[in-house]
Amino acid sequence: MDKMNHSSAEAEAETIEPLRYLSTSVFVSGSKGEAAAIETELLRDYRFGQQQLIEIWGQACALAITKEYEPTIYHPKRSSHSLHQDFTVQCEKMDIPFLSYLPTEVQLINDAYNLVIDAMMGxxxxxxxxxxxxxxxxVTLKQIKIPIASVDVPSGWDVxxxxxxxxxxxxxxxxxxxKKCATSFTGKHFLAxxxxxxxxxxxYELNLPDFPGTDCLVEL
Structure with a gap:
């Protein structure tokens, strides 16, 4: 009996397909890359809200960061720029630290902060x-010495x-x-x-791994 179960488990393991890495060069319905097409379906067919998706992704990012680094909440002064001001207010409501601008002095950043979260370019x-x-x-981010945690695609990388x-x-x-570029990433990699x-x-044959317990993200 044990031998039969062992053989069955081995056969099941052999049929598991590898995790799919999305590419923008593969088009769906002749118009969109895979990542954009998936998001469109979530919004249109499954009635997710755009803000809802942002909150789901934001929560997962916060959890990933706290798994690796000591969290420190810091709210800078609001920028006079209306767009920055509105965004800063929203971040404060969700208790998310946000800098309305990035200092250009590399040493200042190294001395003042322990971590940079890179969500600049999608x-x-x-x-x-x-x-x-x-x-x-x-240019500044490439020179700093403190750790950087990137969201989805590291800034400056092609997808x-x-x-x-x-x-x-x-x-x-x-x-x-x-995304496909993540196949060459060698650091700690989480999936939300x-x-x-x-x-x-x-x-989309994503072949996502099992998520542990009730966690909303998994380490790859």
Whole structure:
């Protein structure tokens, strides 16, 4: 009996497909890359709200950060810029620390902070045409010595592959499913994708790993 169970377990393990890494070069319905198509279906077909997705991803990112680093809540003075001011107010309501600007002095950042969370550029960013203020911030991030944790795609990386012009984070938190560039990431890698409906996971053959207990993220 034990031998039969052992053989069955081995056969099941052999049929497990590898985790899928999403690519923007693969188009769905002739119009969108996989990551964008999945988000569209979540909003349109499964009635997720945009703010709801942001909160789900934000919670997972916060948990991943606290697994690796000592959390310290810091709320800077509000910027006079209306967009920054509105965003800072929202972050304060959710108890999320947010800097309305990034100091350009590298040593100042190294001395004043223990960690930088990089969520500056997303999967759709054109890394070959980065404009100000992002290009200047990227230069600063590449010089700092404190740890960096990147959300979804490290800033300066192409979604398809790692870029030598990008930053080098210690931690990467992939949202929904990892992007293709993450195959070359060598640091601590977390995935926030437990919320995905089974039908979407099956349709896009994501082959997500099991999430431990009630956790909303898993270390890859």
């Amino acid at each position: 999967p759709e960013a054109d890394c070959a045409n980065i404009k100000e203020p992002y290009s200047g911030i990227l 398809e592959e790692r870029s030598q012009d990008g930053i080098n984070p210690e931690v990467l938190i992939s949202l929904t499913a990892p 994708g437990r919320f995905l409906p089974y039908d979407i996971q099956k349709k």
